[in-house]
Structures are given as C-alpha cells and as structure tokens.
Amino acid sequence: MEILIVEDEREIAEIIQECLVAEGFSCCVCHDGNAALQLFAELQPDLIILDIRLPGIDGLEICTQIRQKPVANDPYILMLSSRGEEIDRIIGLSTGADDYYIKPFSPRELVARVRALLRRRLRESDRLGSIKTKSFTIDLEQHCINRHLDPESTEQLDLSSSEFKLMALFIKHPGRVWERGQLIEKLWGDDFFGEERVIDTHIARLRKKVEPHASKPIFIQTVVGVGYKFEDL
Template sequence: MKPSILIVEDEVEIARFIQQLLEQEDFSCHSCHDGLEALRLQHQLQPDLIILDLKLPGLDGLEVCTRIRKQASAKDPYILMLTAKGEEIDRVIGLSTGADDYLVKPFSPIELVARVRALLRRSLRQADTPQTYRTQHFSVDLDQHRVYKHSSSSDDLLDLTVLEFKLMETFISAPNRVWNRSQLIDKLWGDDFFGEERVVDTQIARLRKKIEPDSSQPRFIKTVMGVGYRFEDAPRIAE
C-alpha cells in the first residue's frame, strides 16, 4: 500500500505543486487549505504523514499540530512543518508541540522528497520492531505509542504530547541512567533543535505534572544537580 500524505497549505499553487511532486514519487496525497479542514481530513484519512504549513487561516499550524497530538487516533502521523524564513521562534514552538521535522520555504523539491522519505523510513523501522518497556509503575508501548501508569487498582493511559512520550521512552529504556540536557535534546529534537538548552527543563516540568504524585517533590524524575535528570523506578523488562 502506498504511504498516504496530507498536505495542508493555504497557497493553492504551492499545495498543488507539492501534491504533484509527491504523487510522481508514488505517494498517495490529499490536500486542503485551512486548519479546520486539516483536522477533519486527518481524522477521516488517517495519513502516515502530514505536511503542515505554519500560517493557515482559521487554526494556524501550531494549533493544528497540538490538537492532532492530543487526540486519540488509530494512527499517529509524522508531521513535517513548513515555515518561512525568519520564523525561528515558531519553528522551535512547532517542534515542542509535536512536529517531527520542519522545512523552510522556499525549499528545493529534492530536499522535500528526502525529508518525507526519511520520516516514512523511520515509521517503517519502528513498525518492524514493536517493543514495550516496563518498570514497576509504567509501561511504554512503542508500537501503539502509548504510556500507561500502573497502580494496584488500575492501569491508566497517560495523555502525553509527542515530546513527553519521547522523554518517557528515553527514561524508561534506561532507568537510573543520568541524562544531561544535550543528550535529551538529541533524543527529543535531534539535529533540528534551535534554542536554549533550558527548554528541556520546561518539558520535564510538564511531564512531572502528569506522572508524579507531587510534582514539587518528584518521586520518579529526579534532578541531578549540575548534570541533568535521572528516572528512578524498578528495572525495565524489554519485550
């Protein structure tokens, strides 16, 4: 089956150009031109990847990205965000709200195709290696992209953003390892990071509010002064 791509771009000619380019590369494509329609089509089509412009009428790209990452869906699509020159702040915010990659306009057709193929290859590799990480209180299902918190009475599905999920995956795959900010940035954003290392602290604070009994006195995500962070729980079992 051909990989499916949803193109969300308010400039009709650019959307048409991208669709023609990717269909020539044997992808199945649909396009739309505003944020609300993007959400409707994403729910209807369940695409493998979304090419999402930042500047959209109605809901902008950042809000569309945020809503997609928060909703329950059979498929969690990769999101390639399109930005204009000079939109570095929006680019950083976009990556922090769940975009997987970005491309600055004007872009070369070759680079666009390369970015799309790279994201879809990543998806295929993950699909080939389903895995679950478990500790005493948590499990991370990489195949279903879900994190559960376990207690004596229930297993609760946590409502996490993509970045929070990546943090939990990183932590729970190596309990008691100390991670510095640079290492966590590489896990969360890779080579696409622009900004201050302290953005990691913001992500940690958000995650603590969702997993800790008392985020002011963390039980699981401990601060290692002058170094970074360590996740403490019983050792994992990889399946």
C-alpha cells in the same frame, strides 16, 4: 502510505502534491485548518505536511490538537514556514512536529525529508511487529495479514509462506518498483533455480487473494517491461 498536505497557497500545494505523486505517494490536499482536522480524522494519514500560517486554525494549533488525539496511527508532521527564526522552529517542534522546513524550499529536498520520515515509520513498525496501510494490516510476529473491508471489519488472508513473504515485501516498500529477479532473490535467495517468469505465477495467485477483482488489480500493479509495485491509494 497516505500524506495529507495542508497549505493555503494553492500553487505551492500543487507543486508539493505533484512531486510526491510522481514518487508514488498517495496525497490529499486541503487549504485551511478546519478542513485539515476533518481530513485527519477521516484519513488517518501516515504523514502531514503542515503550513504554519493558515486561515482559520493555524498550523501550530492543528499540530497541538492532533498530538492530543488518541489515534492508532500517530502521523509524522513536517511543518512548513516562511519564517526561519530559531524561536519559530523551537515553537513548531515543541508542539509535536517531527521536522521543520523553511519556504521557499527545494522540491527534491522536501521529498527526501518525507522519505526519511516514512522510513522511520517502517523501522518502528518492524520493531512493533506490525505494519498498517489503508487496506491491510500485517502482523510480522503472528505471520498473518488482514484486509480491511470497511472501517469496522477485517478478514484474515489465507496465504502460503511464499505469498506472505511477497505481500510483506510489497507492504514494507509501497510505491517501489521491483524487477522479477529482485523479488526472486528476496523470496528464495540462492536456493532458486528456474525461470524468472515463475514469479508471475505467484503474483497471479496472490492477486486472487488480495485484490477485489484479480483481473483488474489495484494493489499489486504491473509495471510494463520492469516488474511489479504495490500501491494502496
């Protein structure tokens, strides 16, 4: 999932980015309001961490403009402010922010708030029957997955039932590291009998269908000594 960090204090922006990247998130950073609106249009991020006080267009106006734009991927907005008065929180939330956090902040709590908002997006996507990442859209009702070749074209992947379940699991939990045994339990439960390494064969087949170059995977990554994780950076 893509996160846009809009913070004019570069040291704070760097701390936020380092914390989120360490947790497996893809992040883009900018330091003023005009750049924020441009990047929002280009990236269509899943979540925006937005400082209120910015040069140029302030965070409140950015939030208002984003909420007025008709977009397919409506982002969650976590607003940051050094002012903690109740009226400021009310104004921030009234412009369309989903959460409001006061600086100075705990990096650990910030990450927890980000995860909570993104979990909410996944739950909502499940109810809607589809999940969209930067490169893939999975339709849970139609049982199909499309890969985005460019902004205007997609291709439907020809996946077996097991491959679909595996890819759906990865897409629902970006950045999570899965042990082989965990993947087997999710796919086949108690009906599986055999060696855990069989999952490597399924991963190899899936990579041939979803990766631009299966020998150099960028989406389904191997975590040496543990298992696999999905990234869509």
